[in-house]
Amino acid sequence: LEAFLKVKCTNFCSILKITDQSNQNITCNIFREKLEDHPKIFQIGDIVRMHRVKAQVFKDTISLVNAFGFSVVTFDGTVGGAVEPRTSSSYFHFDQEDRQRVEELRSWASSQALLPPVSASIPLSAVQPRSYFDLTCQVLAKAPIDSTCILLRVWDGTRCPHPLLKVVVEPNVTEGPSSFSREKENLIANILVYDNHVDCARQLKVRTHQQT
Structure with a gap:
């Protein structure tokens, strides 16, 4: 998933980069009014x-865009993982042939080393812009931004x-301290959690005591 943004005040746009055994990389732009209708x-x-x-x-480059009646089903790409469709569609067809296709794509992707390697957790002090990483940290406070986004204020004792x-x-919507000392603020990272991850973020526990 390359990007996810609101456009024209009515639709959200998902921008995907996809590939398969043809080794062709294609961009797919998906415009939908409701977040739940996106992949x-x-x-x-x-x-x-x-x-x-x-x-x-466009400029000799092929891209895909959703048309009327568009729907999408998503699957975990991990070899050996459960083949469970993720979709908001009320009706969709999924048979043994589809299952076999998912398994074929999983095996092919793993053999091509297309997936990023599983990396160990790194501290905030080692974070690099526009990179994917795992972070082990402590939640100091959290606050809802809207129904599709929640803010987590975290730290791990190092400075980015x-x-x-x-x-x-607003302080009245914040769970946990609404402000910290200037020294601690320099160590805190604000993380925005969106969409299908919001429910999980809501369940995270905020530390109950403040460290000076």
């Missing part, structure tokens, strides 16, 4: 099956060397 992608390497997309050419996102929320 439920949890990580790079997930598999998508899209119904009713059309191809278009790069500028961090600044987010302002």
